[in-house]
Amino acid sequence: MTSLGPHASFIVTSYAVVAAMVLALIGWIAIDYRHQKARLRDLEASGVTRRSGRQATEI
Amino acid sequence: MTLIDLANPTKFLSLTARVLPWLAGATAILLLIGFYQAAMAPDDYQQGATAKIMFVHVPNAWLSMFVWGVMSIAALGTLVWRHPLADVAAKAATPIGAAFTFLALVTGSLWGRPMWGTYWEWDARMTSVLILFLMYLGLMALWRAVDDPSRAARAAAVLTLVGAINLPIIKFSVDWWNTLHQPAAVLRMGGTSLDKAFLIPLLVMALGFSLLFVTLHLAAMRNEILRRRVRSLQMMQASQQAA
Numbered sequence: 058m059t060s061l062g063p064h065a066s067f068i069v070t071s072y073a074v075v076a077a078m079v080l081a082l083i084g085w086i087a088i089d090y091r092h093q094k095a096r097l098r099d100l101e102a103s104g105v106t107r108r109s110g111r112q113a114t115e116i
Numbered sequence: 117m118t119l120i121d122l123a124n125p126t127k128f129l130s131l132t133a134r135v136l137p138w139l140a141g142a143t144a145i146l147l148l149i150g151f152y153q154a155a156m157a158p159d160d161y162q163q164g165a166t167a168k169i170m171f172v173h174v175p176n177a178w179l180s181m182f183v184w185g186v187m188s189i190a191a192l193g194t195l196v197w198r199h200p201l202a203d204v205a206a207k208a209a210t211p212i213g214a215a216f217t218f219l220a221l222v223t224g225s226l227w228g229r230p231m232w233g234t235y236w237e238w239d240a241r242m243t244s245v246l247i248l249f250l251m252y253l254g255l256m257a258l259w260r261a262v263d264d265p266s267r268a269a270r271a272a273a274v275l276t277l278v279g280a281i282n283l284p285i286i287k288f289s290v291d292w293w294n295t296l297h298q299p300a301a302v303l304r305m306g307g308t309s310l311d312k313a314f315l316i317p318l319l320v321m322a323l324g325f326s327l328l329f330v331t332l333h334l335a336a337m338r339n340e341i342l343r344r345r346v347r348s349l350q351m352m353q354a355s356q357q358a359a
Contacts, residue, residue: 062165064230071223075172078215079328086335093342100349105356107349
């Protein structure tokens, strides 16, 4: 790898912003998935069932 | 499994459960190769190492438009074919497209400052991409503002199709107007003007980011289907309590 030259801070910041945003997207989607599954489990535990009779958390 | 089977949310969820680990793995491998190749790419004879910003800026810029294109097809699916997963696909893609557009704007600014001497210029390319970003934010606000997903879907579909007019404006802005932004270097008449030393890492990164979009989109669609399942169970619970 060559030196990043006089504008290294711009290059490093670009890659850091991209990495942070991609990680934030992955984290947000993973947390949202857990949150929805937990809400479905709570609803099932309270006695509400789907019309099909299948488990709400079934995938 | 046929295409029509995917209209069934339960079968779609079953498909995503099977393909998501493979997609995530392939995305990680491609992006690792892409970042390694970007790090090893030679300096540009004019821009020096600053040209490395291209490897993250260009894929995000392409995806900012591609995602709106996917949302436009989904909008047709909602309005014309009434496909049950079309509005799920459109809604799930919106924040991901907004994130890619934001990254295209930020990395473009960070590339522009050392090369042009300014972070921002109100020229046709940058302004039209900023408008695209604002349209993504508008759509996200619309999805949040309307409680009923089917009503929100129709309004969002119309707004998405109207907004699609901006895509050719972004693409050809550098040809139609005199802009600070450089003209197309990869997808252009007469073939690419990029040397293989830059083109190959760029294409690997573009493929990696495209797979990243597919992975995140399928995962976000899965979440949206579960969210709607929660909503319908909550409505059943409310009606049982009222009875």
